[in-house]
Amino acid sequence: GAVVSQHPSWVICKSGTSVKIECRSLDFQATTMFWYRQFPKQSLMLMATSNEGSKATYEQGVEKDKFLINHASLTLSTLTVTSAHPEDSSFYICSVGTSGSSYEQYFGPGTRLTVT
Amino acid sequence: DAKTTQPPSMDCAEGRAANLPCNHSTISGNEYVYWYRQIHSQGPQYIIHGLKNNETNEMASLIITEDRKSSTLILPHATLRDTAVYYCIVRVGNTGNQFYFGTGTSLTVIP
Numbered sequence: 001g002a003v004v005s006q007h008p009s010w011v012i013c014k015s016g017t018s019v020k021i022e023c024r025s026l027d028f029q030a031t032t033m034f035w036y037r038q039f040p041k042q043s044l045m046l047m048a049t050s051n052e053g054s055k056a057t058y059e060q061g062v063e064k065d066k067f068l069i070n071h072a073s074l075t076l077s078t079l080t081v082t083s084a085h086p087e088d089s090s091f092y093i094c095s096v097g098t099s100g101s102s103y104e105q106y107f108g109p110g111t112r113l114t115v116t
Numbered sequence: 117d118a119k120t121t122q123p124p125s126m127d128c129a130e131g132r133a134a135n136l137p138c139n140h141s142t143i144s145g146n147e148y149v150y151w152y153r154q155i156h157s158q159g160p161q162y163i164i165h166g167l168k169n170n171e172t173n174e175m176a177s178l179i180i181t182e183d184r185k186s187s188t189l190i191l192p193h194a195t196l197r198d199t200a201v202y203y204c205i206v207r208v209g210n211t212g213n214q215f216y217f218g219t220g221t222s223l224t225v226i227p
Contacts, residue, residue, distance in 0.1 A: 001162065032213065043203070044160070044217040093159050097213050103148070105215055107159030 002028035002096045006108040013084055013115055021079045021111045023094030029074040030096040034105065035067075038091040050077040084115045119143065119206040125222045128198075134191040136221050138204030141185040148207045149180060150215070151189045153200040160203065163189065194225045 003026040013019050023033055033050040048069055049057040056069035068080040081088055091112055095105040121139045128134040140149060148167050152160040164171055164178045166187075171178045177190040191198055203220040207213060 004159070034214065036217075043219050044154075046214055046216060049214060091157070095159075095215075103207065103213055104150075104162050104165070105213075106162065107152075109159050110157070112157075 001104065002026075002030070002098065002106040004094065004096050004106050004108040006092075006094060006111050008111060009109065010112040011114070013113070015085055015115055016083055018080055018082045019084055019113060021081075021092055021094075021113070023077045023079070023096075023108055025075045025096045028096055028098070028106075030077075031074065031099075032097040033071060033077040034095045034097065035069060035077075035079050036093045036095070038093060038110075044093060047079075081113065084113070086115045089113055089115045119216070120204045120218045122202075122204055122218060122221045124219065125224070127224050127226055128191075128194045130196060130225050130227050131193055134189075134194040134198065134223060134225070136189040136191075136202050136204075136223065137186065138189070139186045140204070140206050143184050143206050145184075149178070149184075149187050150205040150207055151176070151178065151202065152205065153198075153202045154220075155200045163202075165207075194223075196225050196227065199223060199225045 050071040071077040150165040151163040
């Protein structure tokens with residue numbers, strides 16, 4: 001299956017600053033990537049679908065101006081949390097979607113964001 | 117929104133089979149059932165998926181009822197490393213292949 005990496009694995013930032021998280025598909029040409037957020041002891045929540053070369057599609061209730069997604073190549077999607085606040089502290093996970101009847105999503109290891 | 121319901125937690129003795137149920141009574145005819153698991157503070161790991169037939173791979177077996185309204189994931193010989201949260205997901209294939217995770221089942225394998 002596809003190997004997905006995320007950078008950084010954890011980050012601490014001050015309130016009001018912006019943080020960029022990278023998601024890389026190391027061995028698969030990913031036209032579609034997904035971004036999830038997970039709060040402690042909760043399930044994964046889909047934030048947005050990232051499409052290579054076009055604008056991301058955000059889920060209802062997710063602020064597109066706060067969570068900027070860029071998918072400029074088939075191997076890289078980035079999520080920028082702008083003007084971060086403590087309530088944005090969470091575990092952010094990306095995934096790569098394959099295609100066809102054997103469709104799968106391969107997940108990255110996640111990025112732990114703490115906003116102080 | 118998640119289209120599945122699962123029991124919040126289960127225990128299983130090491131070496132025994134773990135049977136994890138999932139209800140997906142509103143599943144459509146062309147929607148697949150996927151199982152993933154998440155070990156604490158890691159990304160989810162793919163286990164298995166199926167449409168209507170039972171499936172088996174090196175990790176697990178997936179049993180889907182004939183009416184497709186429920187399924188069971190079977191880990192044939194549970195080990196301590198199988199302790200994780202297991203998610204049953206119905207893929208919304210016609211609208212972009214998104215996964216909407218439910219609350220999952222926290223499986224604890226007991227020595």
